[in-house]
Amino acid sequence: MEFKHKSVLLSEAIRGLNIKPDGIYVDCTLGGGGHSSEILRHLPQGRLIAIDQDLEALRHARERLSDHDNVTYVHDNFENLAAIIDEHAPDGVDGILMDLGVSSYQLDNPDRGFSYMNDAPLDMRMDQEAEMTAYDVVNAYTENDLYRIIKEYGEERFASRIARYIVRVREEGPITSTFALNEIIKRAIPAKDRRVGPHPSKRTFQAIRIEVNRELTILKKTIEAGIARLKPGGRYAIITFHSLEDRIVKNVFREQADPCTCPRHLPCVCGKVPVVSLVSRKAIEPGHDELGENPRSRSAKLRLCEKLPAAPPASDNT
Numbered sequence: 001m002e003f004k005h006k007s008v009l010l011s012e013a014i015r016g017l018n019i020k021p022d023g024i025y026v027d028c029t030l031g032g033g034g035h036s037s038e039i040l041r042h043l044p045q046g047r048l049i050a051i052d053q054d055l056e057a058l059r060h061a062r063e064r065l066s067d068h069d070n071v072t073y074v075h076d077n078f079e080n081l082a083a084i085i086d087e088h089a090p091d092g093v094d095g096i097l098m099d100l101g102v103s104s105y106q107l108d109n110p111d112r113g114f115s116y117m118n119d120a121p122l123d124m125r126m127d128q129e130a131e132m133t134a135y136d137v138v139n140a141y142t143e144n145d146l147y148r149i150i151k152e153y154g155e156e157r158f159a160s161r162i163a164r165y166i167v168r169v170r171e172e173g174p175i176t177s178t179f180a181l182n183e184i185i186k187r188a189i190p191a192k193d194r195r196v197g198p199h200p201s202k203r204t205f206q207a208i209r210i211e212v213n214r215e216l217t218i219l220k221k222t223i224e225a226g227i228a229r230l231k232p233g234g235r236y237a238i239i240t241f242h243s244l245e246d247r248i249v250k251n252v253f254r255e256q257a258d259p260c261t262c263p264r265h266l267p268c269v270c271g272k273v274p275v276v277s278l279v280s281r282k283a284i285e286p287g288h289d290e291l292g293e294n295p296r297s298r299s300a301k302l303r304l305c306e307k308l309p310a311a312p313p314a315s316d317n318t
Contacts, residue, residue: 007034008297009239012284013097014038016237016304022046023094026085026226028078031103033061039097040068049088053077053127057103077127079218082225092231098222099239101300102126102209114209116201119179124209134208138181139174143167153216153244154207162188162204181205206242216244223252227276230307235279241299246283253278253305273311279304 013035019025022045027036030052039048050065051074052058058075065071072088078098085093106126107115113123113134122134137149143163151159165188166175175181185201186194194200210216226236236253240246259272283301290297 006294006296007032007038008099008101008294008300009284009286009290009302010034010038012302013099013237013239014042016279016284016302017095017097017235018306019043020046020094024049024089024092025095026081026089026093026097027051028081028096028098028222028226029100030061030073031057031099032105033057033064035097035099036061036071037065040065040071043070046070046094047072047089049074049084049093051076051078051081051084053130054103054106055128056105060105077218078222079214081222082229085226085229089229092229093234094231095235095237096226096230097237097239098226100215100219100245101239101241101296113178114205116178116182116185116199116205119177121177122175122181124205124212126213130213132212134212135174135176137208137211138166139170149211150204150207152207153210154203155243156203156207158189158193159204164188178205210244216248219245219248220252223249224256227252227256227305227307230276232307232309234307236276236305236307237302238304239300239302241301246301246303249303250283253303257305274308276305276307279306 019039019042021043023043024047025039025043026049027039028051030036030050036048036050047070049072050061053076055075058073062073074084076084102114106112110118110120113120122138124134146163146166147159150156150162156162162185165184169175169184182201185204189200230236238249240249253276256275257278258274260268261270261272262268283303286297286300
């Protein structure tokens with residue numbers, strides 16, 4: 001299957017990174033190479049560190065970007081961003097991009113088991129060398145744990161019913177395929193509720209994918225590690241696709257932009273100073289043209305921050 005992926009908010013992300021021609025940039029989610037290709041167009045003397053945990057994505061991107069000799073490819077999870085930057089750019093980087101969406105290739109490739117639209121083994125691993133799969137979650141998690149992840153990560157109002165139905169069905173034998181799981185979810189959701197809103201399996205499949213890949217548990221730490229390794233003036237651009245991700249990004253950026261813990265009506269005595277400034281107070285969303293060309297972009301949001309120069313040490317007047 002050909003690796004296809006249409007990069008979301010491409011021009012907005014590149015503009016937001018404010019790329020220096022001789023800078024060092026990190027694409028934490030190389031994917032199909034769309035964002036990286038555009039970064040490299042603006043980076044004639046600089047270097048790009050391109051990270052992906054999916055070996056298929058890395059192989060495809062190497063071909064797509066083969067005309068560029070200023071790319072360092074890294075097969076790893078971006079949760080190890082601190083170690084990756086420390087190894088390849090110990091003096092820091094000028095910009096970091098994270099696109100947290102699942103690529104069209106992963107969604108559309110039946111063998112990967114991400115989609116309820118294709119019948120496939122329950123997999124959902126972004127890193128195919130990882131041990132845990134969706135099969136393990138569906139067949140080994142307790143009913144309480146299934147309820148927790150479906151409710152928390154999928155924001156699914158029928159999480160309790162879905163978890164109960166999954167456990168009931170697997171008592172007769174393991175649930176092995178995406179279509180089998182899809183049918184269980186549809187039976188668990190009342191008919192009148194299946195006829196409105198998104199596909200009845202969308203939220204549960206999202207929740208299981210997030211759990212398999214630990215997408216939310218590693219996000220806050222990764223963002224903070226990246227900010228710590230930005231050079232002054234460096235930009236951080238993060239594209240999210242659901243409210244849970246966006247809330248984490250928004251909160252981390254705000255905490256780094258306004259870390260003071262003192263009561264607002266009193267002078268600051270905590271000594272905490274802003275580390276970044278917010279490039280845009282509100283998230284940037286796709287325009288009308290992009291929504292028409294790529295319906296999968298409809299839930300995307302881009303947030304940006306810029307690293308501030310280090311505050312001078314406090315003078316000692318004693």
